[in-house]
Amino acid sequence: MTTNQPGHTFQVDLRGLVDLLSHHLYSSPRVYLRELMQNAVDAITARRLLDPAAPARITIRTGVDGGITVEDSGVGLTEADVHTFLATIGRSSKRSAAGELDLAAERADFIGQFGIGLLACFVVADEIRVVSRSAKEPNASAVEWRGQSDGTYSIRTLPAGSVAQPGTTVTLTPRADGSEWLEPGNVLQLAKHYGSLLRYEVEVVDRHGDVSRVNDTPPVWERPYRSPAARREALAAYGKAVFDFTPLDTIDLDIPLVGLKGVACVLPTPAHPTRRSGNRVHLKGMLLSDQATELVPEWAFFVACVVDTTGLRPTASREALYADETLAAVRDAIGERVRQWLTELAASDLALLRRFLDVHHLAVKAMARYDDELLALLLPWLPFETTDGTVSLDEFSRAHPVVLVTQTVEEFRQVAPIAAAAGLGVVNGGYVYDRELVHQLPRVRPGTTVTDLDPETVTAHLDSVDPAAELAAAPFLARARAVADRLDTDVALRAFQPVGMPAMLVDNREARHERRRAELSAGADDLWAGILGSLNSSAPRAQLILNHLNPLIRKLSELAATADPQLSETAIEALYGQALLLSRRPLRPSDHALLNRSFLGLLEFAAQAAGTDKEGSR
Template sequence: MSDDAQSTHTFQVDLRGLVDLLSHHLYSSPRVYLRELLQNAVDAITARQALDAGAPARITVRTADGRLTVTDTGVGLTEADVHRFLATIGRSSKRGADGGLDGAELASARGDFIGQFGIGLLACFVVADEITVTTKSAADPAAPAVEWRGGSDGRYAIRPLPAGAVTEPGTTVTLVPRPDAAEWTRPEQVVALARHYGALLRHEVTVEDAGGRVTRINDTPPPWQRRYGSPLARKEALVEHCRRTFDFTPLDTIDLDLPLVGLRGVAYVLPTSVHPSRQAGHRVHLKGMLLSDQAHELLPDWAFFVRCVVDADSLRPTASREALYEDETLAAIRDALGARIRDWLTGLSAGDPALLHQFIATHHLAVKALARYDDELLRLLLPWLPFETTDGQVTLDEFARAHPVILVTQSVEEFRQVAPIASAAGLGVVNGGYAYDRDLVHRLPEIRPGSSVTDLDPTTVTAHLDTVDPAAELAAAAFLHTAREVIAQFDCDVVLRSFHPVSAPSLLLDSREARHERTRTELATEADGLWADILGSLRSAAPRAQLVLNHLNPLVRRAASVTEPGLAVTAVEALYGQALLLTRRPLRPTESALLNRAFIGLLDHAMHETGSDPRGETS
């Protein structure tokens, strides 16, 4: 087809389908209809104040006779504006285009508008089938007021109103909710929704019910921008605001102020610990209108110990206006807010040690996550941080004073294996199996010269175990032979040593290399063909695990004297099973079977002994 024969067509829009799309895929709930109405009203007032800075700024919501109306003292529309904006989906009256209401003067103030997408009025069709808009223009006072009626079927009607029907500039939107959406326009629900979305709006917002009772919605300015008689009074006001907003009493408050992007607010420090993976629910307002109460992307991931309320001018919302758009501005704001929280931490170390101790006791995991990547905070806070050690839960500074050489395990399991023995031997061991701990402990010499930190080797522990008298080991040779045969299936050796505490009958020393080799062996056993051959060829000479029996323990000495083969096997299995349980690691099926077998064997032996008299006759 030639260019001359080419025809041009206009897209046809199915309004019902579009409304269904909005209600089920763009907006999270029908309740957003009131937010959109409030937002349009705020933008209309902003547009009027761009023409007349002294213009009134009021928004009134009324619920009566099954109807809901929202009236604003904004810029209003002429009949031409109504045709151009209300009847054209997606076109916003905030856009600078071709003069009139959306001309250059108002376009220059576009940054002051909340809405940017031109689909706000459609949200009303989520709860109503018909919308009536009555409006009078402030930009063209001579123009008559206009009534626009639109239906969810896509039809609309416009008529000019008689002179005097509307005397003041502004707009009133009226809707009658459908029966299935009536709950969203009940008076008490409207008040709750208005407060939820508009508590920080900068223009007066009121809700009036059928009885004429008026409820003031917003109390501006927000508490962090008000003037108080003293710092203590301000702190008490912010604490009360946190209780009302988040339902907890904060450990402390952190002022957030980024003038370049028009952001102000406050961060509340949680009084209890939370898991780092739990996403924080920050409340973000855009020019006073609530954008999201679950804006987890506002702060860096490490700042999971605070909840924020902020009001900003330059944040960019998504199309649904229920989340933040991820762009360079948001990334810069996130970094800047993270720096504010970091500065607060730095200030605590110098100015309020008692609060710092309280904070670290609650949120030490967050501080460890931050200190790992922040050299200054590492220097300031690492000595204050608690670690699990053979001396208990103590700060690293306190532990380093008692132990010039610090040994660090690579896993929680290794620490639990060696902690009782290492403590009795006077070794200083830190559990490095938790997130960040091993890396942080290894950096201690950077801020505490003279400290020595090294990874724990199981041979370091065995070097502190005393050998047994040769005569005693010879007397236990038969039992040790049985033990080695029984435990060999677990790639484990058995040795007899003397060590403290005496209450510990056995110790399982299982290095990471030994565990890797055992896992490889298990996979090779379960695999077939080529894969089994490959795993077999990878067999290493890694050291095997060791079951160390404590000759000082009365139970071990008694077990070593057992001559009955069956009871000796059961005793070995019980000692190995107890050592396994002390490591607190998950048991493999074969190990669980061994524990069950040992328990049943000991029970059978006890019952047999109880049921026999000294002459060997059953009683």
Template structure:
């Protein structure tokens, strides 16, 4: 390799500096990092509060003020913070992504800061075409004020100013609105945003002379009595979230520097609906849509809290998922769990009021928490053949706690089971089946069994041999009619007498029917495989009630066609009574039975005429 080639290679490997398209970067921030241009004011407030915090760390007696003023399409934010020197301006404002929090002497207090000065100021270009910063450093009293002026095209200037331009340490930021963004700098909008973002800030913050802060925080204010405190918190909740809560739960995690309150919703919500909570970071509103703050089961509360340890994401509009947040989530879940336990022990009437609305959330918790299930057993409502009662009360009444897997099964057997003295719990609702199965683990000695067709049939009175023999032809015809539907027919005597027939179809029989239908649709290979899986599972069963007068009259019929139509009608009526979804074959049978009855009725009418 000759000298010229080597020299050329060295030149091609020399480092280059990235060129930043500021307008493109601002567009990226507005469309992908920040949810709304309104965050510009939060960033300005954060910078001002951080500057004040930095100065007071070195000068505890320094003034702590932030003044926001609107001025005909422009905005001015002035603080009494630590200020900047000319070197700071070049290092922090002219370099994208550089943070004053990394500066020497401040790193030790970094946990006290909310944001990053450089990238935060850049967010102002979401609403401004020009930014002017005038600052005087508290660390260098002899340094003159410095001015940094930047435009949204990426150009900026830096110059020192005469002493009279700013006598006291601190920083003033001036914004000039960009076309179409003046509404974000309007006085009413600025005041609204400042109150929303800065209501819990620890310093004196005003907008056009109006105070923004509302300290102490609602959960820290003194009240003459617990009742007065509940009323005050309920009023605050209504103004914040738009509802009057059933109750307010204090939240406190000292190790995470967290304080706040959880408000219990007054109406039921879906567990799938993501709860959104308001989180302040050292007094500044971080987000009002924190979804991962509480365990999934605590979907019945909305929270507002302040913390100094949770980590924000890059946009500072959400919480970063890390070990600290996981620990806080578990601790807050423990506070809500303790509140429930306290209600059960000391205020059962409030607990009943709560459970009438939010029993689903407590059941979700109890299925994973044996202690909570044990505590809530006397209170959680379940649908049973005894009405709506707790599992504790139900287990005391019945030696065996039977349950169904689906709501349809319960509706099918509930009237019959109740008449025969069989205790059944409807396990078809969300979490209920799991909780019934977990009952022996928290109530030793309790027998739990899933209800099946054989159990129900065994509790029905058999018919005498002579009576069943007299109806043998009718029963044989009925079995022939229903055999294509994989349904057997049996005769029993049971109450209530008004029920002519009962359709019993447990999970095992449905599984076998599904297997058979899949086998019929499959090719030869899969049909053979599915056929080998055929088991001895029972088929569905139509139990005819010998005590019912209609069944007795049908049993005396002699015409085969009329017997078939009558049996089909009884089968269809039993399906409808169970509110079970109809298969295509069931719908076709009901249609045939209806048409058959009409033809028989019109034929008889014609014969009489």
């Protein structure tokens, strides 16, 4: 038979809990001041629910015996409240339990949600002293609560009249390893950092009586302006003050569903997609996070936002946003507002749009992949590398109804000169997003055909050489093939434009894969070399295509039968090296050695020829 035992109370090691808060829940001890300011704001909010005309002030005094005090004109606490809330970890005075400060049926009026704010002060303080007089019981005496970091506390009722007005004063006595956070300069900086948008007036008073105003309200986006230009200028100045850069432009944000208002500042310089801007999120005026990357879509890495909201949920540490459906909806709404801004630019400010695209075309391309309407809108402005130069897809597709697109930058470099001379329209699809966008062209430009291009497609457009001319060049071609064979390359003779290009190196994807396999096999141990060797394929090798129209190739061909074989081989290696450089293919150590060898070899032959000519002239 099981016997029910009486309930037991959890025992809490306060020192261990403080360590948990400082090293795991909160990112830094500096949050102590945010928690104190937050409690003060919520206390004033609660009092104004009782009396809308009640004063609303928060005063932070520094230099108080090495610590600070935070005074508020809020609702205050009775002795019963002190026992209930200050002595019970995790109990929040904003809870709507009957009889316990049941002043707010709607929690949206309050910032705090978790009831551990005051406890966070033990991260920097050895002692917390709270003196409070309740506004709910006008004749009640003030109460003093003293909490120690070892988990002990004491409560006493103060003499009548010792505290003139309702409200609460919290005094922190610093601990040895937390005193730096209570220094006057740090306190003022932290107060401005967290409280710049708070609705109630917050002041920091130093030991000399000098007063510094913390908040600057209403927010810049809620103020009246004499003109749209003046508003735009004010928002840009605010962006400069917050982010330390002058925005390229500013975008108003207003999402009534979650009470969100603010501004998105467009970065004036390129930003890498993986380095997203830090967005500042204020919750009912209190700074929640200055690194809220989850606020905007991933593709909008070119904006940095400052917003104030009442409807988004914080995490337990109140240093990040809770990931839920509401946050996802807000993220989508901000993304739509950024798209709308781009649409407005295309319709009204083409100069600014061009400046924006010059800086952030990569981000716009990321958006346009999933938005045909946006792609169609920005086609006249988005730059792409093509055989016609850097032009927009709109312009390029009008000139080339059949658009060829490469898969890599290397492929484009190989074929661009020849394709341009042959009148083929080729787009470099090797850059991020470009190939995807080119393939979307037929959807937004009916009548346009898009086809992937392989270098072999271009070689098919090269003219064949007359059989008699190829026969005459047979000795040169035989020597060239012997040299190229050592380089795992085939040789072909063709006629193509431009005439000034003596040779072109073309290798398709299979050839590149085979070359990479061979490189890995050469550097692997016996086991892996055997495995890689078993994967050997009959993929075609790269091709060195010699241009029969080029005067140098004709000259080498004519002299092949009589010239020094070593000179011919060195010249062929030099042609291969030049074609290799033009292809922009990554150079291997053997390629560097070949380029060096052929260059020095040609210099040596030139020096010998000059010496022979000098002797012959004597």
